[in-house]
Amino acid sequence: MAQVSKNARIGSAAHKHECPCGGEVKMKSVFTSGKMRNMAVCEKCDRRERRPRDFR
């Protein structure tokens, strides 16, 4: 049981998201016009979306 298929992760992990570029998407808190907002940011290509699920 050492190997885990890549497909096994998709749909099972609730808080793990991946960018199409292969990087890991992390939630960040950003101040925008006086408001705290959570943004999803890809570590690899620095792409930003409002929600992690927007990465496809």
Ligand SMILES: [Zn+2]
């Ligand atoms: Zn990316």
